[in-house]
Amino acid sequence: xxxxxxxxxxxxxxxxxxxPQREMIIKTIARNPTHFTADEIHTKIxxxxxxxxxxxxxxxxxxxxxxxxxxRSDFGEGHIIYAPEDHGPHIHLVCRQCNQVIDADxxxxxxLKEKMQEKYQFALDLHHLAVxxxxxxxxxxxxxxxx
Amino acid sequence: xxxxxxxxxxxxxxxxxxxPQREMIIKTIARNPTHFTADEIHTKIxxxxxxxxxxxxxxxxxxxxxxxxxxRSDFGEGHIIYAPEDHGPHIHLVCRQCNQVIDADxxxxxxLKEKMQEKYQFALDLHHLAVxxxxxxxxxxxxxxxx
DNA sequence: TTTCTAGTTGCGAATATTTGCAGTAACGAT
DNA sequence: ATCGTTACTGCAAATATTCGCAACTAGAAA
Ligand SMILES: [Mn+2]
Ligand SMILES: [Mn+2]
Ligand SMILES: [Zn+2]
Ligand SMILES: [Zn+2]
Numbered sequence: 001x002x003x004x005x006x007x008x009x010x011x012x013x014x015x016x017x018x019x020p021q022r023e024m025i026i027k028t029i030a031r032n033p034t035h036f037t038a039d040e041i042h043t044k045i046x047x048x049x050x051x052x053x054x055x056x057x058x059x060x061x062x063x064x065x066x067x068x069x070x071x072r073s074d075f076g077e078g079h080i081i082y083a084p085e086d087h088g089p090h091i092h093l094v095c096r097q098c099n100q101v102i103d104a105d106x107x108x109x110x111x112l113k114e115k116m117q118e119k120y121q122f123a124l125d126l127h128h129l130a131v132x133x134x135x136x137x138x139x140x141x142x143x144x145x146x147x
Numbered sequence: 148x149x150x151x152x153x154x155x156x157x158x159x160x161x162x163x164x165x166x167p168q169r170e171m172i173i174k175t176i177a178r179n180p181t182h183f184t185a186d187e188i189h190t191k192i193x194x195x196x197x198x199x200x201x202x203x204x205x206x207x208x209x210x211x212x213x214x215x216x217x218x219r220s221d222f223g224e225g226h227i228i229y230a231p232e233d234h235g236p237h238i239h240l241v242c243r244q245c246n247q248v249i250d251a252d253x254x255x256x257x258x259l260k261e262k263m264q265e266k267y268q269f270a271l272d273l274h275h276l277a278v279x280x281x282x283x284x285x286x287x288x289x290x291x292x293x294x
Numbered sequence: 295t296t297t298c299t300a301g302t303t304g305c306g307a308a309t310a311t312t313t314g315c316a317g318t319a320a321c322g323a324t
Numbered sequence: 325a326t327c328g329t330t331a332c333t334g335c336a337a338a339t340a341t342t343c344g345c346a347a348c349t350a351g352a353a354a
Contacts, residue, residue, distance in 0.1 A: 186340085
């Protein structure tokens with residue numbers, strides 16, 4: 001059974017209505033293997049159908065996040081990206097200089113997660129965590145700086 | 148010598164002009180011991196003087212961040228906060244449920260930083276890092292959820 | 295003191311995202 | 325097949341932040 005079909009069936013089981021808008025959005029997401037923005041989804045659909053409002057895209061993505069089908073990462077600077085849940089949990093290393101995003105192994109943060117739970121009773125969410133810094137290329141180009 | 152005076156002198160030394168707007172903003176920040184938003188600074192000044200545009204506040208904060216006097220944390224959801232640099236480096240644990248922010252010891256992330264440098268040659272910035280999850284109170288109130 | 299000019303400001307517009315509200319339509323129940 | 329409830333949508337306005345541009349002025353130079 002295809003992924004979009006699964007999503008739609010699950011939503012219906014949970015009491016949500018299946019609208020043409022939701023169908024289009026979910027089918028577009030299911031075809032997409034990687035990260036995407038709300039606007040990318042909207043634009044892709046608009047090339048064929050014109051009657052889809054961007055607010056509906058945002059609301060549907062919000063729903064899919066709540067229902068655990070999509071995950072959302074906020075990269076700051078007003079840049080939010082989404083990914084299918086099966087894209088897998090990992091850390092996004094966002095370069096402050098060139099805006100490149102590196103997908104890093106989220107198990108590397110397990111010890112941090114444990115420490116936060118111990119010291120602050122805070123349950124750190126490692127699912128598509130975004131952290132900032134400098135990629136290797138940009139580190140090299142930063143020698144003209146006070147140490 | 149007071150902090151605001153230091154900031155102003157340093158800016159001038161580095162070739163920036165000291166305008167009344169920058170003076171007001173810097174004095175307001177220097178009096179503030181903790182985190183603040185651009186709007187809070189703007190509002191505080193507006194109660195006395197009316198001729199200060201919010202865009203100028205943002206631009207001045209951006210300048211102070213670049214010059215290393217203020218640091219900026221993006222908490223997502225369009226929520227940016229600033230703090231004086233001497234507020235000290237630490238991790239912000241942002242609760243997804245109640246939006247509470249806990250200041251956590253940033254040395255707890257040193258091993259993560261090392262791992263990221265080794266595996267991805269990425270220099271993680273631990274200065275006012277923001278990470279998301281659930282605080283202890285909100286963890287307790289989350290038992291009605293599929294495990 | 296006056297002049298000059300590049301750095302700075304205010305304003306309005308643009309950006310991405312969220313929200314209120316009135317109208318529409320999905321779908322369970324007749 | 326029709327109806328009624330209420331979840332959902334489109335639209336326009338609100339939000340926070342950024343940006344282009346014309347007007348202004350800090351501060352160096354004359
Ligand atoms: Mn990813
Ligand atoms: Mn802090
Ligand atoms: Zn980079
Ligand atoms: Zn909480």
